[in-house]
């Protein structure tokens with residue numbers, strides 16, 4: 001049987017990297033994309049079929065799609081929208097450019113890529129679009145406004161696409177991880193230092209604690225390895241009826257339950273305590 005093919009964004013590190021390698025071992029044809037040429041080269045040296053794809057650049061997205069479709073004869077089975085970053089900072093300290101950049105990567109580029117691939121899934125009469133969202137796609141935390149907003153948007157677009165595509169045998173699933181071991185915090189720290197004017201912020205004092213936690217190498221409580229995401233990704237790829245949502249890690253499951261039974265006032269109280 002011809003192996004099923006999947007395009008993964010953000011395969012340079014973390015969840016994307018782990019899943020690309022494991023799915024390849026399982027027999028999938030994996031197009032492990034990354035935004036930096038040096039990472040593409042490293043992944044190729046490791047035996048992955050890697051291509052460049054920068055979600056902030058329409059041409060890069062289009063070039064990657066054209067090349068992937070050429071290589072797999074137009075028969076792509078799945079897309080794992082995984083590439084993203086978290087921009088920390090209080091909402092009042094987010095410039096328009098910083099907020100726009102967060103959406104360029106996590107939403108606009110991701111949706112542009114998805115829309116370029118939906119015609120292929122339609123033509124193949126099957127497809128899986130799997131979105132790496134977050135617990136922060138349905139629970140808000142302090143200093144996570146940009147990332148919260150981008151993941152809420154991803155959830156909104158995904159819920160709508162699910163309604164629009166289900167009768168075409170194209171399934172849209174959301175994965176909602178809590179803390180997963182990866183380079184996420186390291187990359188968030190970089191964005192925090194780059195884009196937030198800490199010195200002139202009314203949140204200066206709180207940012208000192210924030211910096212400590214972003215710099216810490218220690219796992220936050222309930223952190224799992226990327227294999228926890230792989231497990232549900234495989235279900236979303238292989239189940240006859242994949243789920244709309246896969247909640248990964250204890251904090252995600254707990255907050256999902258709490259949001260259904262508690263008032264917003266109480267959820268806010270808890271969220272303030274933990275963020």
Ligand SMILES: NC(=O)c1ccc[n+]([C@@H]2O[C@H](COP(=O)([O-])OP(=O)(O)OC[C@H]3O[C@@H](n4cnc5c(N)ncnc54)[C@H](OP(=O)(O)O)[C@@H]3O)[C@@H](O)[C@H]2O)c1
Nearest residue numbers: 010012013014015054055082083084134179180182183184
């Ligand atoms: N780790 C967690 O605790 C956690 C929890 C919930 C959800 N998630 C989600 O899981 C996904 C993967 O994150 P991760 O935890 O594996 O973190 P990560 O190690 O930082 O990986 C993020 C990946 O996204 C890529 N990326 C960033 N900007 C990009 C762009 N413009 N174009 C293409 N790729 C880009 C990064 O590439 P570079 O190396 O070039 O920056 C990297 O490969 C994200 O969607 C994240 O929101 C993570």
